[in-house]
Amino acid sequence: MALFPQTFIDEVRAAADIVAVVGDSVSLRKAGATYKGLCPFHGEKTPSFNVNRDRGFFHCFGCGVGGDVFKFIELQDKIGFQEAVRTLAQRFGIPIPEMEATGEQRETAAEREALVKIHEVAVAHFREQLASPAGARIREYLLKERGLTPETIDKLQIGFAPQGRDALRQRLLKQGFSPLQLVTSGLVSRRDDGSEVDRFRNRLMIPIARDTGTVVAFGGRALEKNQQPKYLNSPETPIYTKSRTLYGLNLTKGDLRKVRYAIIVEGYFDFAQVYQAGGFPVVATCGTALTPQQAQILHRFTSKTVLCYDPDSAGQTAAERSSELLVAEGFVVNVMTLPGGGDPDTFIQKNGAEGFREQLKHSRPYLEFLLDRAAAEHDLTRDDNRREFLKRMLGVAARIPDPAVRDQFADRLAHKARVTEDVVRAEIRKAAANRKTELPAERVPSLQGHVRKAEKGLIWSLVHDPVGTMQWLGQLEPEDLKGLSTANILRTAQELEVRPEDVPSALMERLSTQEAELLASVAAEPSAPAVLPDLCVVALKYVRLERELADVQRELNRLQNMGDSGPASMALLARKTQMVRALEAMKPPKELQ
Numbered sequence: 001m002a003l004f005p006q007t008f009i010d011e012v013r014a015a016a017d018i019v020a021v022v023g024d025s026v027s028l029r030k031a032g033a034t035y036k037g038l039c040p041f042h043g044e045k046t047p048s049f050n051v052n053r054d055r056g057f058f059h060c061f062g063c064g065v066g067g068d069v070f071k072f073i074e075l076q077d078k079i080g081f082q083e084a085v086r087t088l089a090q091r092f093g094i095p096i097p098e099m100e101a102t103g104e105q106r107e108t109a110a111e112r113e114a115l116v117k118i119h120e121v122a123v124a125h126f127r128e129q130l131a132s133p134a135g136a137r138i139r140e141y142l143l144k145e146r147g148l149t150p151e152t153i154d155k156l157q158i159g160f161a162p163q164g165r166d167a168l169r170q171r172l173l174k175q176g177f178s179p180l181q182l183v184t185s186g187l188v189s190r191r192d193d194g195s196e197v198d199r200f201r202n203r204l205m206i207p208i209a210r211d212t213g214t215v216v217a218f219g220g221r222a223l224e225k226n227q228q229p230k231y232l233n234s235p236e237t238p239i240y241t242k243s244r245t246l247y248g249l250n251l252t253k254g255d256l257r258k259v260r261y262a263i264i265v266e267g268y269f270d271f272a273q274v275y276q277a278g279g280f281p282v283v284a285t286c287g288t289a290l291t292p293q294q295a296q297i298l299h300r301f302t303s304k305t306v307l308c309y310d311p312d313s314a315g316q317t318a319a320e321r322s323s324e325l326l327v328a329e330g331f332v333v334n335v336m337t338l339p340g341g342g343d344p345d346t347f348i349q350k351n352g353a354e355g356f357r358e359q360l361k362h363s364r365p366y367l368e369f370l371l372d373r374a375a376a377e378h379d380l381t382r383d384d385n386r387r388e389f390l391k392r393m394l395g396v397a398a399r400i401p402d403p404a405v406r407d408q409f410a411d412r413l414a415h416k417a418r419v420t421e422d423v424v425r426a427e428i429r430k431a432a433a434n435r436k437t438e439l440p441a442e443r444v445p446s447l448q449g450h451v452r453k454a455e456k457g458l459i460w461s462l463v464h465d466p467v468g469t470m471q472w473l474g475q476l477e478p479e480d481l482k483g484l485s486t487a488n489i490l491r492t493a494q495e496l497e498v499r500p501e502d503v504p505s506a507l508m509e510r511l512s513t514q515e516a517e518l519l520a521s522v523a524a525e526p527s528a529p530a531v532l533p534d535l536c537v538v539a540l541k542y543v544r545l546e547r548e549l550a551d552v553q554r555e556l557n558r559l560q561n562m563g564d565s566g567p568a569s570m571a572l573l574a575r576k577t578q579m580v581r582a583l584e585a586m587k588p589p590k591e592l593q
């Protein structure tokens with residue numbers, strides 16, 4: 001693989017301002033020397049994602065990810081290092097050196113390029129068909145029955161694939177694309193007899209774009225009553241992954257950033273109507289249940305969502321599943337249930353943008369929605385139903401990341417199920433704890449030597465309760481830190497002259513990459529790895545005393561071997577007795593030593 005020269009990489013790194021790059025997708029707030037925001041790589045509601053401009057790195061105390069500006073692009077765009085360098089070079093206008101690409105690299109890049117071009121041609125083709133006399137009745141359908149304006153049709157680049165056999169295929173072949181490329185693009189299907197035809201025939205064509213606007217797939221809607229399936233979509237291709245695409249985001253991402261929430265609808269036409277109504281931050285999932293990847297894409301823009309699904313049972317079940325997923329990803333979720341049994345598409349056609357805006361105001365927090373829906377399904381006057389209902393809702397509650405919200409939910413749940421609050425709270429805590437233990441253990445990067453539980457405990461508390469921990473840290477003397485592999489981290493923290501609440505980020509700035517990694521991974525543990533910080537301090541003092549006792553014993557042995565039993569030996573012996581007593585008196589919990 002041809003690699004970029006290091007000088008080029010350094011040049012890109014120097015030019016690519018990490019705050020600007022991260023700020024493209026994460027909204028950052030300046031806090032002291034660093035910038036803070038919600039981590040785009042895990043769900044969270046309070047910012048633990050730090051970006052340091054001067055040192056050029058980012059770090060999340062929540063999930064432990066971190067690295068430089070290239071690493072950020074790699075994680076965010078799911079690409080390799082070389083491609084991240086290339087992306088940033090392009091963005092910051094640094095000429096990319098001519099390089100010998102390997103055959104394979106050239107092939108994949110060229111392949112993807114060709115697939116994108118094929119889609120460009122297809123968009124133009126389908127739009128021409130819609131504008132042609134053959135498309136007249138489809139235009140009529142869009143304007144009259146679907147209630148779309150010519151402007152919306154244009155913005156969404158809607159087109160028409162006429163009934164014919166392979167008009168698009170012929171056109172693409174003439175433009176020089178190979179038959180294999182056409183099949184790979186998903187726009188041409190190969191039949192069992194080996195013949196090849198256009199996949200989309202007699203369908204309304206809706207282009208699906210990445211959030212950058214590049215069209216990578218199509219949704220094709222049936223135009224006849226008995227035409228099956230009603231929606232035929234592009235298959236997954238090297239440029240299209242269904243679970244990672246949110247329909248319409250390319251058109252509304254500016255609105256999402258502006259208002260800081262997203263309305264999620266199900267279908268293309270739901271999207272089209274809400275979008276046409278003007279200024280709503282809407283995206284659509286289009287036929288799939290919301291996926292974690294889609295949630296993570298949304299996270300780059302906002303952490304608040306309003307679900308607006310079909311009022312039918314399937315739609316409401318989808319809303320339920322999606323809201324649970326979003327909450328687990330750290331979103332604040334509201335659910336909007338439209339009156340009159342219509343989906344957003346028909347509702348807006350009937351009630352207009354104002355009607356929709358009014359309903360938006362009445363959207364309910366998803367917990368209320370879930371509780372009401374579950375309570376409506378179970379006759380809660382019966383004991384067994386109440387137990388069943390409680391059990392299901394406990395599972396939901398266990399996934400609520402914020403303990404305060406969890407307790408609130410418990411109280412409302414208790415009210416609905418007619419159980420005392422304490423019982424429900426206890427059950428929820430139990431369920432949440434079980435969930436935590438199911439998570440795989442975090443990898444702790446190793447510094448030189450062993451890191452004691454007491455050290456980890458102090459570091460963890462330092463991040464999660466800096467105010468309470470700094471005073472205990474002050475009790476540690478330089479001698480207490482001697483020989484500890486985390487000595488530098490703890491000493492650096494002691495020497496900080498910032499407000500206690502700024503300690504975690506200020507500390508990160510001053511540590512080596514390896515120490516910063518250790519700090520972040522300890523902090524990412526879901527609960528404190530040790531008991532209270534004061535006991536951790538005691539434990540470290542105990543370690544020091546043990547070490548000093550060993551020194552005294554060594555010195556005693558030396559003197560005795562020399563046959564010395566004078567005052568020096570006597571003094572040492574007395575010192576030893578004193579130390580042994582002190583050690584016994586201290587006795588921190590065994591696991592901390």
Ligand SMILES: [Zn+2]
Pocket residue numbers: 039040041042049060061062063064065
């Ligand atoms: Zn994170």
